[in-house]
Amino acid sequence: MIKKVPLTELKNRMKRFRKQMDISSPGWEIAVVFSKVNLYYFTGTMQDGMLIIPKNEEAKFWVRRSYERALDESLFSNIESMNGFRDAAKSVSGLQDTVYLETEVVPLALYQRFQKYFLFKNVEPVDTQICAVRAVKSEYELSLTREAGKIHKHVLEDIVPEMLREGLSEVDFATELFSVMVEEGHHGLCRFGMFDTEMFLGNVCFGESSIYPSYFNGPGGNYGMSPAVPLIGSRERKLRKGDLVFIDVGCGVEGYNTDKTTTYMFGSPLPKYAIDIHNKCVDIQNEAAAMLKPDAIPSEIYNTIMNTLDEDFLQNFMGFGNRKVKFLGHGVGLLIDELPVIAQGFDEPLQKGMVFALEPKKGIENIGMVGIENTFIVTDDGGECITGDNPGLIPVF
Structure with a gap:
């Protein structure tokens, strides 16, 4: 029907x-x-x-x-x-x-x-x-967005840890993950407004693949399948003990999307300094989410966060090397990348019912991209997270 x-x-x-x-x-x-x-x-x-x-x-x-x-x-x-x-x-x-x-x-x-x-x-x-x-969603739209968020949370926080196994290639894992998400109710597409942007599922990366250069305007990267298809994942990059697993994918129901990034430690913990950096990113997400209230100004949220970060942390924050993005979050709806953006230049007040993905992340050489992303609804009490509350770096030992 x-x-x-x-x-x-x-x-x-x-x-x-x-x-x-x-x-x-x-x-x-x-x-x-x-x-x-x-x-x-x-x-x-x-x-x-x-x-x-x-x-x-x-x-x-x-x-x-x-x-x-x-x-x-x-x-x-x-x-x-x-x-x-x-x-x-x-x-x-x-x-x-x-x-x-x-x-x-x-x-x-x-x-x-x-x-x-x-x-x-x-x-x-x-x-x-x-x-x-x-940008301002109705209750009908929010109901679909919440449904997408529930699927997102369940798949990335509950199912994925059981799917990871040594020797699995990025591309094989991406296709398995896609099948699971569709089976759980995902509508099967990730639509973007960015000109000439293609996306199969999102960034599904093992280790250093997540900081490999990419044309995509986001913090993470991806080896991809080839120069002709710099998407999905690498057939050659296999999951190894000690790898960081970085999954940044969209999920949608009846056209309405959520955006979520979850990380995992496969086989053994990451070094303490990498875990500390990741935890700092989680704190940044939570601080920004608390400011997602009606009448808040996106550019002020961005500047408030960025002005608290020291020079050492800012290095490779929101990207890696010279490939850094100048936002902390973005609107989500019928497209993964919608307006407004949590960035400088966005000075119109937020309204109740807007939906944002917040994604503070930081690249670490020889390890990959740590950090987090969840989708939030603007409410009088701050951002309501609809994609789960797991802080990431989920251990899979």
């Missing part, structure tokens, strides 16, 4: 979007949405097409493929079939000079094909406005 996004949910999202546009762009007249994640957010289905949102008229979802599936899956009230933009253009009258588009994700070729039939002159971005609406 298809689980449909409730009509009241869809209507509320559209209402909040229009309000956000009226505040940020008072002169707006029309917005058009193409990306499948945003189409799902507003319509409840992820079919190929475009959603036209006039300021003063009912929004209409024009579907190229599959119209039948859109009708089957979605409770959105205004869905029409089209073979191409020409069909939709005939029904749009009085198009304004300026159209608001997702400039972060719409390719130039698609834009040109669209403009051939919709004769507007100017484009303004609508990405930030949509992100602002999506």
